[in-house]
Amino acid sequence: MFASETSIAPDIVDRGGWIDAISLYAFFLVLNVVGNATYRFEAHAPWLQLGQSILILFITLAAVAIQRRRGHPRFAIGSLWDASRRLWWLWLIALGIALFTANMQGTFASHSVLWYLWLATGVALASVTEEFLFRGAIQTSINSTSLGRRTFLSFRFGTLISAFLFSCSHFLLLMDRVALSRVLFEVLSALPLALVTGYIYQRTSNLWYGTILHALGNLGGA
Numbered sequence: 001m002f003a004s005e006t007s008i009a010p011d012i013v014d015r016g017g018w019i020d021a022i023s024l025y026a027f028f029l030v031l032n033v034v035g036n037a038t039y040r041f042e043a044h045a046p047w048l049q050l051g052q053s054i055l056i057l058f059i060t061l062a063a064v065a066i067q068r069r070r071g072h073p074r075f076a077i078g079s080l081w082d083a084s085r086r087l088w089w090l091w092l093i094a095l096g097i098a099l100f101t102a103n104m105q106g107t108f109a110s111h112s113v114l115w116y117l118w119l120a121t122g123v124a125l126a127s128v129t130e131e132f133l134f135r136g137a138i139q140t141s142i143n144s145t146s147l148g149r150r151t152f153l154s155f156r157f158g159t160l161i162s163a164f165l166f167s168c169s170h171f172l173l174l175m176d177r178v179a180l181s182r183v184l185f186e187v188l189s190a191l192p193l194a195l196v197t198g199y200i201y202q203r204t205s206n207l208w209y210g211t212i213l214h215a216l217g218n219l220g221g222a
Contacts, residue, residue, distance in 0.1 A: 014145040020072045021141035021158075025165055027063055028133060029172070031056055036175040046114055054121055057129045064129075064137050075140040077132075078206025091212060098220035107222045119222050127215040134166045134194065135201045135210050143202075155195070159202050163194035193217050 035056045039049055068074055084091065102108065107119070142148040142158030150157050170186040178186075197210030 014147075017073070017141045017143075017145040017148065020067065021138045021162075024064065024067060024133060024137050024141075028060055029169065031059060032169075032172050033175065036172060039176070050114065050117055050121065053118075054125065057121070057125045060133060061129045064132050067137060073137065073140045073144060075136040076205035076207075077136065078204065078208055080208040083206050083208035083212060087209075091216075094213070094216045098216040101220040102222050105222065107219075119219075122222065123215050123218045127211050127218055130166065131197065131201075131207050131211040131214055134162050135198055136207050138162045138165065139198055139201065155199060156202055159198040160195070163191060163198045166194040167191040189221075 035052055038052070139158050139162035142161050143156050145158070148156055148158030148161075152160065167187050167190045170190050171183060173183045173186060174180070193214065197213055200209045200213075201207060
C-alpha cells in the first residue's frame with residue numbers, strides 16, 4: 001500500500017526536498033566545471049567549444065526532465081501560449097528595450113556565423129535550461145520543505161535561495177578568465193532577474209513568463 005502525500009513525515013519531505021535541490025545544483029556545477037576546464041584544450045576549435053556548451057545545456061535539461069518524471073520534484077511548467085498572449089504588449093516593450101540595448105552594444109554589427117550561434121545558444125537554450133533548473137526544479141524542491149514554505153516580503157524562502165544559487169553560479173565565469181569586476185557585475189545583475197522570475201513562477205506556476213524575461217535579458221546583455 002502506497003503512502004499518501006499527506007501521510008509522509010515532515011522530516012522526510014524536508015530531507016527529500018533538500019537532497020533534490022542540492023543534487024541538481026551540484027550536478028550543474030560539476031558539469032560546467034568539467035566543461036570549462038576542457039575549453040583550454042579546445043582553444044583553436046571554437047566550433048567544438050560551442051558544441052560542448054550546447055551538450056552541457058542539453059545534459060542539464062535532460063537531468064531535470066528525468067528528475068521531474070521521477071517526481072523529484074514534478075514541478076509545473078505551464079503554457080508558453082498563455083504566457084505569450086496574456087502580456088503580449090509587455091513582451092513587445094521588453095523586446096524593443098532588449099533590441100535597442102543589444103544594438104547599442106554592437107550585437108548587430110558584423111560578426112561571424114559562429115558568434116551568432118553562441119548568441120542564440122545563450123538567449124534561447126540557456127534561458128530554457130536555467131529556468132527549468134533553478135525556478136522549476138530547485139525552487140520547487142526547496143519550497144516543498146518547512147523552510148521553503150516560510151515567506152519574507154512575499155517571497156517564499158525557496159524562491160530566495162534558488163535566486164541566490166543562480167546568482168552565485170555566475171562565479172563559474174572566473175574559469176573562463178573573465179575579469180573579476182565583470183564577474184561581480186554578472187553575479188549582482190543576475191540576482192534581481194532571478195528574484196523577479198522566481199516570484200513570477202511562485203505566483204503563476206508558469207515557467208514561460210520567466211523564460212521569456214530571461215531570454216530578453218540575455219539578448220540585451222549580449
